[in-house]
Amino acid sequence: MKPIPTRTVERLFRYGQLLHAKKEAGAEAVFSRELAQAVDVSPEQVRRDLMNFHLKGTPQQGYPVEQLLRKLYEHLETQAATKIALLGVGNLGKAILSYFLRRRPNLSIVAAFDTDPEKAGRVYAGSQVYHISQLEKIAARENITVGVITVPAASAQQSADLLVKAGIRAILNFAPTQLQLPREIYLENIDITLSIEKAAYFSRKSGTDRRHGK
Amino acid sequence: MKPIPTRTVERLFRYGQLLHAKKEAGAEAVFSRELAQAVDVSPEQVRRDLMNFHLKGTPQQGYPVEQLLRKLYEHLETQAATKIALLGVGNLGKAILSYFLRRRPNLSIVAAFDTDPEKAGRVYAGSQVYHISQLEKIAARENITVGVITVPAASAQQSADLLVKAGIRAILNFAPTQLQLPREIYLENIDITLSIEKAAYFSRKSGTDRRHGK
DNA sequence: AGAGCAACGTTAATTGATTCACGTTATTTG
DNA sequence: CAAATAACGTGAATCAATTAACGTTGCTCT
Incomplete structure (x- = not known):
């Protein structure tokens, strides 16, 4: 298994949150754009992240929620207590x-x-x-x-x-x-x-639209 | 004034912590190596960060604590409540x-x-x-x-x-x-x-020595 | 069935941050 | 006082991450 960059791992966990919600809501498929919005990155970024462990989606439908979630959890080993x-x-x-x-x-x-x-x-x-x-x-x-x-x-x-x-x-x-x-x-x-100091600092700077946080 | 990258700002605050301690201890000068160790980055990184707002240090002594701290605070606007x-x-x-x-x-x-x-x-x-x-x-x-x-x-x-x-x-x-x-x-x-999930994830992976966290 | 399209997968280009490498400088030492 | 040294300043190289671009695919609609 190839090592996945830390930043990516973080996003994977966050995709997981949305996927879980989608599954609860009964959705069968999800688009990269939706995942992107939920985590505030570009759709390309999402597709690239998912590439890491070869899960194919299809146009029109996007990715199958159930399957994606399973593969995600499998990789993140969320099962292991x-x-x-x-x-x-x-x-x-x-x-x-x-x-x-x-x-x-x-x-x-x-x-x-x-x-x-x-x-x-x-x-x-x-x-x-x-x-x-x-x-x-x-x-x-x-x-x-x-x-x-x-x-x-x-x-x-x-x-x-x-x-x-x-x-x-x-x-x-x-x-x-x-x-x-x-x-x-x-x-x-x-x-x-x-983190509060950083927030205070940037609150004084003009419109820098930076998004951060673990 | 040129915009300083977010990552750098974060480190500047952390340098501030050590500098404050050094000043309390009565030290007059500090080396990039010391600052580097305190924040877990390379000395080159420190020097580059300090470059951002032109404060000259000297070999043998390094940077004058008092002056550096003043300039740092001035830039970070730590004064402003x-x-x-x-x-x-x-x-x-x-x-x-x-x-x-x-x-x-x-x-x-x-x-x-x-x-x-x-x-x-x-x-x-x-x-x-x-x-x-x-x-x-x-x-x-x-x-x-x-x-x-x-x-x-x-x-x-x-x-x-x-x-x-x-x-x-x-x-x-x-x-x-x-x-x-x-x-x-x-x-x-x-x-x-x-963050806990990330920690759990990497605790299972073999010796990746990644350091993270805002 | 063919045209259109919307989203995917991937390669390439770009951007940004970090490290390397080296010339410069101010002491310290023989 | 010259030589050695230790740390600085910074251009260049490297590395990682993100964004752009584009061919591909599988529906949908006429």
Whole structure:
């Protein structure tokens, strides 16, 4: 299988959203133009993306929703259940726990961790909260592969190190710090403050129609 | 003044973070290599970025921290206070209100809005909560230029329309929807679920060392 | 059945961002 | 004070991603 560029993967997931909606609505076919609009790219871009894993559409009808969706999920391996750990049960951590609860059937935050012994033992938004010292044990037991960091910037690197030691393969980091990680770990950063700063910056600039965001 | 690419602007903000820390620590000069490491790019990239607004460094010393920081802030207009409105006082909205409280001196969320009349009139994390019907009036009065959307996907477009009507210039959207907006409004998307999905996807792929995230 | 068309698949061209490579410059050292 | 050096500034090359262009295909309509 050929490696698909990161940007493309992102769009594929987004196509999936629309496809799902279309399927629910009973539509049998979808045009590149529709997918394009939903993700704010050109139709050519969509067709090119779908080319990546050879799925033929036809003129007049476009692509068969059912089939496309199946192939998409197959490639994105959305079937495989992924277990996630969240580190840092503060305001943001809690929000993500409740926000994310049952949002995707195959992704679940199975455990949350904090340094505060007060928080350990409790259950928040369906997730058991453990003391951070339990991370390695529980990650191994539950086969957790993804970690979410919502701790303060000062302890983010330390949290990341713990996650790596616990054998996770990917990290989603909300702390405003550049984490140093082994090359084989996938890192995705979400820096909310940075995003607000960018928005503020461009709000002052004249009509630049740039569209961004993970 | 020449327009600076979005990607570059993002890095400039991040250089700012390190520079601020360096200044606090009393350092007078900084090398491109240091900035590069802090943001995980090459030193050449850093020098090229700084080229954009002609600030000369010297070999041996690198760039003068104080001066660079001043010029950076000047360009990024970090001085200008920006007022922000947040729509949707749910879990995520509340988390952002408290998370963001006094994080940046010149950016402040001056008002929060919700459709729930129960929430109106209360104060959350230093922000007054109003009913959504007050948006246009208050946005005008307070000169709010940036909107943050933390409402459910179903009402995100509606919220965006209201923000546009209220005269804001930039939107930070947390809802998993592609908003349709006039070209002159800057849009930045943060889709947490999508990011987790990406992390899950790449956690299954072999050692791709990609670094991403706004 | 043939003409028209609307959307697909793909190659080619373009654009933009990043990296390379190298000449330049200001110290530091023998 | 000349030589070495370490980092800067920048043109050129590379690389990746997007857009343009166009031949192909399979309906639809007369």
